[in-house]
Amino acid sequence: MAHSDRPASELRPTELPSPHRHLERMSTAELLRRMNGEDRSVPEAVAAALPQIEALVDATADHLLAGGRLFYIGAGTSGRLGGRLRMPAHLWRAA
Numbered sequence: 001m002a003h004s005d006r007p008a009s010e011l012r013p014t015e016l017p018s019p020h021r022h023l024e025r026m027s028t029a030e031l032l033r034r035m036n037g038e039d040r041s042v043p044e045a046v047a048a049a050l051p052q053i054e055a056l057v058d059a060t061a062d063h064l065l066a067g068g069r070l071f072y073i074g075a076g077t078s079g080r081l082g083g084r085l086r087m088p089a090h091l092w093r094a095a
Contacts, residue, residue, distance in 0.1 A: 008016060020034055046053070064070060 023031065026034075060070060
């Protein structure tokens with residue numbers, strides 16, 4: 001079934017049409033207001049996902065403490081930052 005055949009309530013946010021149309025017609029102030037509005041939605045989304053994030057962090061820590069490895073995969077800035085991240089020594093168990 002194509003995206004357009006499904007109700008918006010069944011789509012992920014990344015699949016929804018952008019509400020930001022004709023950016024080239026907007027003033028700088030309007031563009032900045034919209035960017036700021038989108039930025040303000042991030043903390044709310046993170047707060048809503050805290051239980052899942054907690055479960056992931058706990059499972060990752062358990063895996064690392066059991067001798068497992070963690071791979072950082074990303075492109076652009078996330079890849080560059082992940083490549084520079086250092087895991088604290090206290091998470092590693094002696095072999």
